[in-house]
Every structure is written in C-alpha cells, then in structure tokens.
Amino acid sequence: MTANTPRLADGSAPLLTVEHLTMRFGGLIAIEDLSFQARDRQITAIIGPNGAGKTTVFNCLTGFYRPTVGRLTLHLPTGDRLLERMEGFRIAQAGVARTFQNIRLFPRMSVLENLIVAQHNPLMRASGFSFLGVFGARGYRDAEEQAIIEARRWLERVDLVEQADWDAGNLPYGAQRRLEIARAMSMRPALLCLDEPAAGLNPHESAELNQLLLSIRDQERIGILLVEHDMSVVMGISDRIVVLDYGRKIAEGSPAEVRNDPAVIRAYLGEEDDEALPPEVARDLRPGEGA
Amino acid sequence: MAASAAAAPNRVDAVAIVREAAVAAVVAVALFLPLIGFHTVDQGGVLGIETRFDWLAIGVAAVFLGRLALATYRETRTRRLAPGAFAGIGARLEAIVQASIPWVAAATIAFAFALPFLPFSNRYVIDVATTVLIYVMLGWGLNIVVGLAGLLDLGYVAFYAVGAYSYALMAVTFDLSFWVCLPLAGLFAAAAGVILGFPVLRLRGDYLAIVTLGFGEMIRIILINWYPVTRGPDGISGVPRPSFFGYPFTSSPPEGVTAFHQLIDQWLAGFHRMLGLAYQGFDYSGQHRVIFLYFLILVLALVTNVFTLRIRQLPVGRAWEALREDEIACRSLGINPRNTKLTAFGIGAMFAGFAGSFFATRQGFISPESFTFTESATVVAIVVLGGMGSQVGVVVAAGILVLLPELGREFAQFRMLLFGAAMVVIMIWRPRGLLAHREPTIRLNRPVPIAGSAAP
Numbered sequence: 001m002t003a004n005t006p007r008l009a010d011g012s013a014p015l016l017t018v019e020h021l022t023m024r025f026g027g028l029i030a031i032e033d034l035s036f037q038a039r040d041r042q043i044t045a046i047i048g049p050n051g052a053g054k055t056t057v058f059n060c061l062t063g064f065y066r067p068t069v070g071r072l073t074l075h076l077p078t079g080d081r082l083l084e085r086m087e088g089f090r091i092a093q094a095g096v097a098r099t100f101q102n103i104r105l106f107p108r109m110s111v112l113e114n115l116i117v118a119q120h121n122p123l124m125r126a127s128g129f130s131f132l133g134v135f136g137a138r139g140y141r142d143a144e145e146q147a148i149i150e151a152r153r154w155l156e157r158v159d160l161v162e163q164a165d166w167d168a169g170n171l172p173y174g175a176q177r178r179l180e181i182a183r184a185m186s187m188r189p190a191l192l193c194l195d196e197p198a199a200g201l202n203p204h205e206s207a208e209l210n211q212l213l214l215s216i217r218d219q220e221r222i223g224i225l226l227v228e229h230d231m232s233v234v235m236g237i238s239d240r241i242v243v244l245d246y247g248r249k250i251a252e253g254s255p256a257e258v259r260n261d262p263a264v265i266r267a268y269l270g271e272e273d274d275e276a277l278p279p280e281v282a283r284d285l286r287p288g289e290g291a
Numbered sequence: 292m293a294a295s296a297a298a299a300p301n302r303v304d305a306v307a308i309v310r311e312a313a314v315a316a317v318v319a320v321a322l323f324l325p326l327i328g329f330h331t332v333d334q335g336g337v338l339g340i341e342t343r344f345d346w347l348a349i350g351v352a353a354v355f356l357g358r359l360a361l362a363t364y365r366e367t368r369t370r371r372l373a374p375g376a377f378a379g380i381g382a383r384l385e386a387i388v389q390a391s392i393p394w395v396a397a398a399t400i401a402f403a404f405a406l407p408f409l410p411f412s413n414r415y416v417i418d419v420a421t422t423v424l425i426y427v428m429l430g431w432g433l434n435i436v437v438g439l440a441g442l443l444d445l446g447y448v449a450f451y452a453v454g455a456y457s458y459a460l461m462a463v464t465f466d467l468s469f470w471v472c473l474p475l476a477g478l479f480a481a482a483a484g485v486i487l488g489f490p491v492l493r494l495r496g497d498y499l500a501i502v503t504l505g506f507g508e509m510i511r512i513i514l515i516n517w518y519p520v521t522r523g524p525d526g527i528s529g530v531p532r533p534s535f536f537g538y539p540f541t542s543s544p545p546e547g548v549t550a551f552h553q554l555i556d557q558w559l560a561g562f563h564r565m566l567g568l569a570y571q572g573f574d575y576s577g578q579h580r581v582i583f584l585y586f587l588i589l590v591l592a593l594v595t596n597v598f599t600l601r602i603r604q605l606p607v608g609r610a611w612e613a614l615r616e617d618e619i620a621c622r623s624l625g626i627n628p629r630n631t632k633l634t635a636f637g638i639g640a641m642f643a644g645f646a647g648s649f650f651a652t653r654q655g656f657i658s659p660e661s662f663t664f665t666e667s668a669t670v671v672a673i674v675v676l677g678g679m680g681s682q683v684g685v686v687v688a689a690g691i692l693v694l695l696p697e698l699g700r701e702f703a704q705f706r707m708l709l710f711g712a713a714m715v716v717i718m719i720w721r722p723r724g725l726l727a728h729r730e731p732t733i734r735l736n737r738p739v740p741i742a743g744s745a746a747p
Contacts, residue, residue, distance in 0.1 A: 062623060092625035100623075106616035109609075110731035117613045118624050123606040140605075144733075152735060164735035187624060 012039040014075055015191055015223040016061075021070035023056055023247075030056040031247040034070075038191065038225050038240075043217055045226040045234045047258075048244035049267060054227040055101060057244075058195050061225075062098045063088030076190055093121060095190035099180045099197060101227075107169025111160055111179055114168050115151035116144075118186040123147055154182040158212065174205045178212070185216065191223045192216065198230040206230055210237050235259065243267065304366050312359040319354035323347050389728055392683055399686065403589055407582045414581055421585045421653070423693045425646055428592040430673040430685035431599055432642030437671065438680035439599075439608065440635035441615025443500040446507025447670050449487070450480040450640035452514060452662035454647025459527040459657050460520070469533045473648050480644020481637040483510075488636035492629055495618070507667050514659040526658025532580065533587065533652045540580035551579055584653050591649060595642045596682055602638075604732045611635050612680075676717055678724025687725050691717075 016038040023031040031053045038044040046054045059065045061072060063086060072083040074094060081094045092098075106114050116123070126143030155161045158178035163171060168179060177197060184192055197213075198206040214237055217224055228234045234241065234255070241258040243251040245267040251258050258264055328347040332339050403424075407417055429451065436444045457476040461467050467475075487506050491499055514521045521527070532540065535551045544550040549557075556573040563570035602608040610631045613621050618628055651657050673692055677684025695710055717725065 064619075064622075088622040089625050089627050092623055098623050100620070104617050104620040104623075106613045106620065108616055108729060109612055110734075112733060112735045113609060113612075113731055116733060117609050117621075117626070120606050120610055120613075120624060120626050124610075127605050127607075148733070148735065155735070161735070165731055167729075183624070 012042055014038070015040040016225065017071075017073045017075070018057075018061075019071045019073070021057070021060060021072065022068050023053070023060055023065060023070075024068045029247055031060070031067075031244075034244070034247070034249050036242045036249065036252060038223050040075075040223045041217060041221050042239040043213060043224045043226060043237050045228055045238040045241045046244060047228065047231075047234055047241060051246075052244040052267075053247040054244055055195055056247075058098065058193055058225075058227060060084070061091075061193060062096060063091040074191065092187065092189075095188075096193060097184035097187045097189035097191070098193040099177075099184050099195055101195045101199065103173075103176050103180055105168040105176055105180060105183070108167055110165050111155070111168050111171065112148070112151055112164045114179060114183050115154060115186045116147055118183045119147045119150065150186060154186055157215070158182045174201055177201065177205075177209070181212065181216075185220065189222060191225060193225045193227075195227050196229060197226070198228055198233045201230075203232070206233055209233065213237055308359060308362040308366065311362050312355050315358040316351050316355040319351045320347075323350045385728065388726070392726075396683055400593070404586075407585060414578060417578075417581050417585050419694070419697055421581075421588055423689055424585070424588040424592050425650060426670065426673060426689040426693055427686055428588065428595050428646045428649075429643060429670045430677065430689050431592065431595045431682065432639050432646065433670050433674050434680060434682065434685055435599060435602075435611070435642070436635050436639035437674050439603065439615065440611040440632065440639075441679075442632065442635060443496065443503070443671075444636075444639070445500045445504035445664075445667050445671060446487075446510070447503075447639070447643055448662045448664070448667040449507040449510035450484055450643035451647040451650070451666065452510055452659070453483045453640075454480040454644030455651040455657050455661070456514065456521060456527070456647075457644065458648030458651045459530045462531045462652075463527060463529065466531075468537075469531070469648075469652055470536075473645060476648035477641045477644040480647065481641035483644075484636040484638075484640025485633050488633045492632055504664065504667070507664060511659050511662050514662070521659075524658060524660075526656055526660075527651075528656045530651050530655050530657065532655055533584065535583060540583065542575040550575070551583075552576070584649075588646075588649055588653075591645055595645075598642075599682065607631065607634055609732060672714070676714070676724055678721075678727040680729060681724065681726040684724055684726035 014037045018037070019035050021031055021034040022029070034053075034057065036044075046057060048054055056065065060067045060070075061083060063083070067084050070084060074081045074083055074096065076095060083091050083094070083096070086094065106117065109117070123140075123143055127140040128137065152161065152164075155164055158175075158181065160171075160175060160179060160182070163175065168176065171179060177200075181192075181194065181197065184194075194213075198209055201209060210233055213224060213226075213233075216222065226234070226238065238255055241251075241253065241255055242249060243258055243261070243264050245263075250263045250267055251261040253261070324347065327350055328343060330341045330343050332341050403420075406412055406420055429447070433444065433447050436442050436447070454476040457479040458469075458472045461472045461475060462469070487503075491502050494502055515523050517523070534540065535554070538549055538551045538554045540551050542550070542552075544553070552573055552575040559573050560570055603612075610621065610626050611634075613624075613626065614628060614631055614635075621628055621631070650661070654661075669692060673685055673688045676692070677686070677688035691713065692710075695713055721727065
C-alpha cells in the first residue's frame with residue numbers, strides 16, 4: 001500500500017498488509033491468494049484446521065520461505081518496508097519478531113544471555129563492531145548496562161528473575177514459552193508473531209499467557225499476530241480473526257462473527273449432515289464457551 | 292540396604308558371568324590367533340611362520356579374567372549402590388573442580404613462566420613445553436570456531452599452513468622481520484579463513500566437517516604442487532630464526548651487530564657495577580633462543596586466551612554461541628548468520644596463522660609434510676576432549692595429547708595403543724569433554740554458592 005497509511009474507522013493504523021500471498025511447494029499449494037491486514041495495537045489471530053497453511057504464512061512473513069507470489073508490507077513510522085524481498089534476519093531487524101511452534105531457545109546459554117542475544121544489533125553497534133568492545137570501551141559498558149535493565153524488565157514481566165542465571169534448557173516447559181516471548185520482545189519489535197504460544201500449556205498457564213499478551217498489546221503498544229489452536233486463547237484475546245482452510249481465507253472478522261460463520265463451522269467439523277460427532281469435536285463446536 | 296537380598300541373586304548370576312567371560316575368551320581366540328598366534332620370521336631370505344601359542348594363551352587368559360572381573364564388578368556395583376549415589380559424588384567433585392579452576396589456572400600460568408628456570412628444566416623439557424603450547428594455542432584458536440560457534444572444522448591445519456608459509460615466504464623473499472611478518476601472516480590466514488568460509492555458509496555438522504576436511508587437503512596439495520612459489524615437497528629452508536627484538540642469538544655476530552648475549556652482558560655488567568658487585572660475564576648459550584621461543588609462544592597463547600575470554604562477553608561472542616545453539620532462532624532475532632560465521636572462521640584462522648608463523652620461525656624449515664590431516668585431527672581432539680568451549684579444558688587436553696605419546700616413548704610400538712586407550716577412557720568417563728561446564732558470560736543475580744548441592 002502507500003506510504004501514508006490511512007487510519008481505520010476504529011482508530012488503529014494498519015501495521016502489516018498481506019496481499020495476494022501465494023506459496024507453492026512444487027505442485028502443492030500451501031497458501032493461495034491470501035490477503036489480510038494486521039493492525040497496530042491489535043491482536044490478529046490466524047486460525048484453521050491442521051495443515052491449513054498457518055505456519056507457512058508465518059514462514060513467508062519472517063523470511064524463512066520466499067513467497068511464490070504476493071506482497072508483504074510492514075508499515076512503520078519511518079516508511080513502508082517490503083518484507084517479501086528481504087532476508088530473514090533483515091526482516092527481524094526491520095521490526096518483526098517471532099516465536100516458534102516448537103520452542104527455539106538457546107538451551108545451553110543462560111536465561112539472561114538469551115535476552116541479551118536478542119539485543120544483538122544495538123549492542124553490536126555500541127561495541128564498535130567488537131573493535132572497541134575488546135578494549136572495554138566505556139560506551140559499550142553503558143550499552144550493556146541498558147541491555148541488562150531491559151532484560152530485567154522483561155524477566156520481571158514473565159516472572160523469571162529468580163531463574164535468570166539458569167541454563168534456558170533447564171527451565172520448565174511453560175517458563176520456556178514465556179522466555180521465548182520475552183526474548184522476542186527484548187528486540188523492541190513493531191510486530192510480534194507468535195506461532196502457537198499456548199501449545200502444551202495447562203489452562204492456568206494459558207490464562208496467564210492471555211494476560212501477558214493483552215498487557216503487551218496495551219502497554220508496549222505494538223501489533224500481535226497469532227497462530228493458535230487453543231480457542232480459549234484465540235476467542236479470549238483476539239481483536240480480529242482470519243480463518244484459513246486449505247491455504248485459502250474462508251472468513252475474517254471479530255471473534256463473534258467468526259464463531260458463527262457457517263464456512264468456519266464446516267471447515268472445522270465437516271458437512272453439517274455428519275451426525276455422530278466425537279466428544280472432542282463437539283467441544284470445539286462452541287469453542288469460546290469453554291474458556 | 293539388604294545385603295542378604297543382594298547375595299541370593301549374585302549366586303545365580305555367577306553362571307552368567309562365567310559364560311560372558313567365556314564368550315569374550317572365544318572371541319579373543321578368534322582375534323588373537325592370526326594377530327598374536329602366528330609370527331612371520333626371516334629364515335635366510337625366505338619368509339617363514341612361527342607359532343606363539345604361549346603368548347596367545349596369556350592374551351586369552353587376560354581377556355577371560357578381565358571380563359570376569361569387569362562383569363563381577365558391574366553386577367555387585369549395581370546391586371549395592373542406589374543409582375544416584377555416584378551422581379551425587381560426581382556433582383560434588385565437579386563443583387570442587389569448578390571452584391578451584393581460577394586458582395589452578397593462575398598457578399599453571401605462574402609455573403609456565405617459571406619453567407625454564409626450574410632446576411629440572413633442560414633443552415628437552417623446554418622443547419616439549421613449546422610443542423604443548425603450540426597445540427594449546429591452536430586449541431584455543433579452534434575453540435572459537437568449534438567450541439563457541441559450533442562449526443566443526445576438520446581443516447584447521449590449512450590456516451596453520453597459510454600462516455607458516457606466509458611468514459616463511461615473506462621473511463625469505465622480502466627479508467622482513469618476524470614482528471612485521473607475524474601480523475601479516477595472521478591477516479593472510481584470516482583472509483583464507485573468510486574465503487574458505489564463504490562456500491560452507493549453508494553447511495552444518497557432518498557436511499561442514501567433510502568439506503572443511505577437503506579444504507585442508509586442498510591447501511596441502513597446493514603447497515606440494517605450486518613449485519615455483521612454495522618449492523613443493525622440498526619445502527622452504529633457511530627461514531630466519533627470531534631475534535631478540537633485533538639482537539640475534541649467535542655466538543659470533545657480524546660486524547656492527549650486537550648479539551643477545553652481548554646485550555645482556557652489557558646490562559648485567561652495568562647493573563653489577565651500580566651495586567658494586569663482582570661480575571663473571573654472561574656467555575653465549577644455545578639455550579637462550581630455545582627459552583626465548585618458549586616465552587614467545589607462551590605470550591602468543593596467552594594473548595589468544597585473553598582475546599577469546601573477552602570476545603565471549605561481547606555481542607559477537609554471544610552471537611557465536613547462539614549460532615551454535617540454534618541458527619534459525621538467531622535469524623529470527625536479526626543476527627546476520629553469514630557475517631557471524633565468517634568472523635568466527637576468520638578470527639579462528641588468524642590465531643592459527645600466528646601459531647603457524649611461530650612454527651616456521653622455530654623450525655627454520657617448513658614443508659607440506661608438517662601440515663597433514665593428523666595435525667587437524669589432533670587439534671580437534673584437544674578441543675573435544677577438553678570440553679567444547681572450555682579454555683582450561685584445552686590446556687589439560689593438549690597436555691594429555693602431547694605429553695602422553697612423549698611419556699610413552701619407552702613403550703615404543705605400544706604408545707599409540709596407550710594413546711587410543713586413553714581417548715576411549717576419557718570418552719566413556721566424560722563424553723562431553725573433561726571440563727564441559729559452561730559459566731554464563733553475564734549474571735543478573737549473585738552466583739549462589741553451590742558447595743555440595745548439584746547445580747539446577
């Protein structure tokens with residue numbers, strides 16, 4: 001889209017615009033002609049049955065795949081950036097942070113080091129690309145102080161200050177999930193992409209996750225893009241939901257709209273004449289009410 | 292626990308233990324019969340065979356009894372000790388070792404500086420110590436690539452060779468001094484590291500190891516075949532020996548040049564005159580150069596160590612370690628994996644280049660034979676045995692790997708066997724290396740004193 005992005009009716013500016021995104025692997029079409037917007041200071045969720053292409057969208061967005069067709073625009077105060085042409089690490093530098101479905105921490109580094117590594121680029125500049133840092137330059141010492149303060153702020157928010165010097169790999173599963181979000185946030189991103197952050201969490205932990213994500217949205221004032229299976233998370237916190245099935249967008253709207261969309265129900269449950277529903281599917285039928 | 296409960300199953304197991312030992316003995320017979328049982332002898336120009344069944348019997352008996360003892364020990368140990376008992380002792384031992392490392396390191400450095408002046412030291416001791424230090428330096432350099440960045444480089448000797456040849460060629464052709472050539476040799480080696488690093492950026496693990504191994508061989512083969520420049524298998528002789536900052540180590544220096552012993556003689560004479568003491572004079576000795584070389588490599592190695600310890604605490608060092616842990620996560624955090632890997636290759640190679648130019652000046656002669664795969668393998672073994680990323684571990688492992696074959700000289704043909712056995716024992720006992728513990732580069736909370744309790 002254009003550089004001066006118009007404010008939408010609800011006052012939020014678009015942060016990410018996906019237009020005609022298509023991803024083919026040989027003959028397999030993983031995503032077909034997908035367009036949607038994620039807005040600043042909103043939580044946008046992408047949902048869909050297994051294999052719908054949700055993680056593929058993320059991988060295109062964060063540079064792990066190069067889209068076959070399509071335009072991905074990140075709208076920043078400094079101007080628009082076209083993500084589909086950039087390498088993965090440059091996308092991250094531009095302000096898109098992500099977490100992974102199967103947690104990817106640095107297991108044999110300490111919790112604090114994980115957060116310091118996330119602030120690599122500002123620290124690298126402060127250390128004069130290591131030339132000054134080797135000699136213990138004052139500017140680098142100060143920058144490292146600042147990085148530790150920022151890391152501590154995030155450790156406090158995810159309640160991991162006590163474990164700051166543990167190896168990240170020794171943390172319990174739920175804490176590793178929280179740490180990964182804290183690590184992504186230490187980059188001070190403009191857009192936070194979370195790939196199934198509630199996977200493997202118990203109901204109590206996933207309620208805590210909801211609070212954390214809402215507080216990130218409201219206090220850090222950034223946009224969050226979320227891929228999630230856990231409907232209690234999706235329905236509880238999303239501002240907008242995009243529903244995918246077989247790589248196509250089948251619905252988009254507020255949680256209430258999406259929940260009652262016949263196309264969505266069909267995608268999740270099959271045709272309506274399927275009578276004897278297994279209990280776990282029946283539970284998913286009214287997803288929002290379980291939370 | 293219950294000793295009686297353990298006794299009953301032990302009796303039943305005795306049969307199984309004997310059977311296990313018997314099976315081992317049968318295997319030993321099959322193996323030893325051709326290896327030990329027959330012996331070729333020269334019978335007046337004709338090759339004849341002699342049998343050595345007495346040796347065979349001794350070998351098989353040793354295997355049988357050894358297996359019996361091992362199996363008995365294993366059975367009784369598992370029965371009498373709770374599973375965690377050894378782990379507790381191990382953790383406590385580990386904590387003690389960890390706590391003492393700074394002291395041991397300081398003591399070792401002090402010892403290294405004092406070594407040439409200790410009563411037992413002679414030319415042989417200093418020569419061996421110099422060799423150990425070359426490997427320590429190579430180990431510390433490779434530790435950056437393998438231990439920190441996690442890039443398994445089996446061709447490290449290539450950069451050692453580049454450093455050695457850079458120094459030798461520059462010194463012989465352009466008559467440059469050691470102190471000018473040293474940084475240049477490091478620079479050339481680093482450039483070689485970056486150039487060889489480019490094609491392997493996308494490779495990891497085994498694939499990277501194979502390709503780097505190939506690069507190591509390529510450099511050696513280039514050195515053999517590029518005759519006009521490297522003089523091929525003839526090598527480069529007459530590499531200038533180092534001087535003491537311009538004062539050569541010779542008994543009779545040419546006109547107008549002061550030799551090292553004359554310089555020291557002047558200093559000492561002046562010093563003694565000042566204090567009003569009698570002075571006997573300071574004579575030339577061939578040992579001066581050996582000691583100087585020893586101190587030179589000691590200082591170079593320590594520089595490598597200090598540099599590595601510092602850079603570990605810088606963003607680039609942390610990025611190396613993060614890259615070792617998870618490259619995909621690194622990219623998602625905005626770390627440029629290409630630059631990060633190339634700096635690791637380049638800086639690792641630079642230290643190999645320094646070590647190489649030291650090697651050239653020490654030997655005075657270099658040829659491609661000094662830069663075979665065995666050298667790479669030894670350095671990798673030092674890093675892996677020491678514990679990836681552990682600086683002290685490298686020193687211990689270099690000590691073991693260089694000294695063990697040296698001490699084993701009396702065992703003649705069995706020394707490589709001993710060497711192999713030691714490697715196997717270390718890998719069983721400490722599969723992650725002798726000192727695998729990693730201390731965080733930065734801490735938020737004060738370290739908790741963990742004297743006895745296991746770390747979390």
